[in-house]
Amino acid sequence: MSTRRRARASPTREKTTTEEDADACRFCFESAREDDPLIAPCACRGGQEYIHAKCLLRWQRMVVVQAPTHPAFWNEDTRSNVCNVCKEAFTTPPPTRMTLMSSFTGAEIAAMCAVGHLLVSHAAFSAKLREKLQDMNPAMRRICSYEYWIEGTYLITETRASSDEAGESSEGDVGDDTIVAVNLNGRCDVSEFIQGESQLFEIVGAGGQSRVRLRQEFEEGNDDDDDNDDDNDGDNDDDNDDDNDDDERNTADVDDADVTNEDADEDDLPRDEIADDAEQTPELVIEVPEDVADDREAFIEHLQQLLSPSIFEVYQRFRRRRVIEDAYDEVAREWRVTRQDVENAVEIEPFDGGPCDHDEVALCIVVGTDTSCGYTKVEGSLAGAISVAFRNSRAYADSTDGLRAGAVVTCAATADVREAVGVLCGFSEESNTWNVASPFGVLKRTREEFEVLRSPTRAKVLCFFGTAQWNRSQLLGEIARGHWGLTKSEPVDVARAETAYRRAMDSGSLVFAPLTEMTEEFMRDELAEMSRIRSSGQLDRAGSSASH
Secondary structure (H helix, E strand, C coil): CHHHHHHHHCCCCCCCHHHHHHCCCCCCCCCCECCECEECCCCCCHHHCCEEHHHHHHHHHHHHHHCCCCHHHHHHCCCCCECCCCCCECCCCCCCHHHHHHHHHCHHHHHCCCCCEEEEECHHHHHHHHHHHHCCCHHHHHHCCHHHHCCCEEEEEEEECCECCCCCECCCCHHHCEEEEEECCCECCCCCCCCCHHHHEEEEEECCEEEEEECCCCCCCCCHHHCCCCCCCCCCCCCCCCHHHHHHHHEEECCCHHHHHHHHCCCCCCHHHHHHHHCCCCCEEEEECHHHHCCHHHHHHHHHHHCCHHHHHHHHHHHHHHHHHHHHHHHHHHHCCCHHHHHHHEEEEEEECCCEEEEEEEEEEEECCCCCCCEEEEECCHHHHHHHHHHHHHHCCCCCCCCCCCCEEEECCCCCCCCEEEEEEEEECCCCEEEEEECCEEEEECHHHEEEEECCCCEEEEEEEEEEEEEHHHHHHHHHCCCEEEEECCHHHHHCHHHHHHHHHHHCCCECCCCCCCCCHHHHHHHHHHHHHHHCCHHHHHHHHHHC
């Protein structure tokens, strides 16, 4: 008995020759080795008492590998921390997820999860997600986030320190910090798909409550004489329904899910049928309780539950158009010009930035500002970004050669720098040179030293509705599975966001994690070539191209 107590109290002690003959590892069934003694990491007795330290680590590592990468599921599987037999915590804790995931990706790739890098989804990963989406109904497609990841090209814009429950910054493991990125390949169209669809919605506030009104004004002249309504109840039928029935259908409270869903549940309705139905659909008012109205995220969640996917898409376009229009108006008042003046000077490109807070303006990027990266980030304020772009646009209003900041150019090679594609980001009258943001930093070039590939007619603002956010350990886990590759972003990736994905895929600079036990089976063949690229030293070139 005393021998067993000492073994548990000092789990890493080496066992005697007599003990080695009697005891074996519960994992590999072999006796203690000189370089790997048996330990007793829990309260088990008998044949389950001892295990090699390396075998325990292998078991803990395997459990973490099999677990989901999303933090929401980490606490559901305790096998790496707690013995399944005696239910006691292991005295030897598993390695942190950050340490483990970094060991799968390698330190170089882990270091690339930083601001200014691109996170690009592998083509095989995108194809797999498309297959899954084909088997989903419209409601499920809306709930999952697969569409955000297909051919995703995420520019990492921020890293946020972890916070405790009180919202204060934490000094914990770096694996707890948050990586924030926006999708440069998420360009979306907010224009009307159906003529007059903006008239379907109206946001109103009354009596401390917010409401979304789905409305359709009846055509003039559509009166009782023309609707074959013999019973004067508002219906084109022969029943004697009370008029109150129509009123109940016209105003649907959130709590009355049956009425609301009945009016909104047309999942697969073609757009031309929506337009036809709109001419016959009376006004639908969704009352939103005050506690929900004050929480924008909860408010949008309610609408997603109550409206069919087709109608919610119409609402989302309407909502985003309103945000853009209001921002134009605000800048026009600030500069004391007309809204048309601002629209003529500044172009807004809207993007689905990611699944987090996807109904809010999370980030704006003003292209062509005089910075080392060739753009300026403005968080949360579309009007603020438009104002910056409008001021820059006025600076180039009298340009004789038609050039303005934001133009994409090719700089000829010099003795110090090879040929590079860059973005004009400022002009110096004193030296008569342009500042060109390039992969090699800011270059100073005269007009004769670069060729214009694309010159915009207006200043450009990229407006991202929502972001993508990962816990660092979570993101490293997804990279280790082979889903994502990394490369250093270039100024042209933002200036011409529509080509960023194809540029990254064709550049040869994307690097992926090596093949390990974390790699998903369907990714193994695809990543075999990437292992060869990684061993050839291309990883170093991708991570440090901007410094040459």
